[in-house]
Amino acid sequence: DVKVTQSSRYLVKRTGEKVFLECVQDMDHENMFWYRQDPGLGLRLIYFSYDVKMKEKGDIPEGYSVSREKKERFSLILESASTNQTSMYLCASRIRGRGGTEAFFGQGTRLTVV
Amino acid sequence: AQKVTQAQTEISVVEKEDVTLDCVYETRDTTYYLFWYKQPPSGELVFLIRRNSFDEQNEISGRYSWNFQKSTSSFNFTITASQVVDSAVYFCALIEDTGFQKLVFGTGTRLLVSP
Numbered sequence: 001d002v003k004v005t006q007s008s009r010y011l012v013k014r015t016g017e018k019v020f021l022e023c024v025q026d027m028d029h030e031n032m033f034w035y036r037q038d039p040g041l042g043l044r045l046i047y048f049s050y051d052v053k054m055k056e057k058g059d060i061p062e063g064y065s066v067s068r069e070k071k072e073r074f075s076l077i078l079e080s081a082s083t084n085q086t087s088m089y090l091c092a093s094r095i096r097g098r099g100g101t102e103a104f105f106g107q108g109t110r111l112t113v114v
Numbered sequence: 115a116q117k118v119t120q121a122q123t124e125i126s127v128v129e130k131e132d133v134t135l136d137c138v139y140e141t142r143d144t145t146y147y148l149f150w151y152k153q154p155p156s157g158e159l160v161f162l163i164r165r166n167s168f169d170e171q172n173e174i175s176g177r178y179s180w181n182f183q184k185s186t187s188s189f190n191f192t193i194t195a196s197q198v199v200d201s202a203v204y205f206c207a208l209i210e211d212t213g214f215q216k217l218v219f220g221t222g223t224r225l226l227v228s229p
Contacts, residue, residue, distance in 0.1 A: 031214075031215065033217060035219070042220055043219040043222075050214050096215060097215075102164055105151075
């Protein structure tokens with residue numbers, strides 16, 4: 001089975017801290033995604049990556065950056081956390097080049113910034 | 115740009131009722147893929163079905179069925195004889211086959227099935 005693992009289920013950070021959310025997948029997928037989920041807004045794409053060291057902005061990249069140094073790992077970075085970044089963060093991966101394949105999701109990280 | 119709209123924010127039904135969740139999409143590509151995911155209270159998204167733009171056949175899987183109509187850009191999901199375990203948030207999603215294959219979701223529909 002495909003496994004997408006997010007490093008933490010719950011995180012509490014202080015305003016201004018640098019925050020790292022880690023995601024690892026074990027299926028050699030090229031594409032990886034970071035979403036945030038907020039009530040009434042659904043899943044909004046923050047960043048995605050289609051290969052090692054390659055990244056593209058999603059719909060709401062402001063205040064975030066990403067890193068993909070290895071194929072299996074995709075990190076989301078909050079350079080200076082703010083309270084409006086309190087949210088559920090979901091990581092996903094999928095095979096690139098075969099549009100019909102589904103994405104597999106991690107269990108989510110609920111981040112609270114105080 | 116690609117877009118997915120789920121106009122129903124929340125639906126409440128009583129067990130054994132049938133319920134349809136609407137999904138309308140926008141894309142300029144001729145080749146694209148549509149998906150439905152379920153998010154139970156545990157939080158993890160579970161893949162339910164995919165449909166490609168060349169296949170307009172409806173699909174039935176047990177109590178679930180999907181109606182894909184290109185003419186109205188819709189991909190609706192029906193649960194027959196709903197059960198309490200169907201209570202979840204359901205998301206519709208779209209991938210265009212060109213470019214970076216960005217996966218875009220709708221805002222989701224929360225389904226509450228009461229006994």
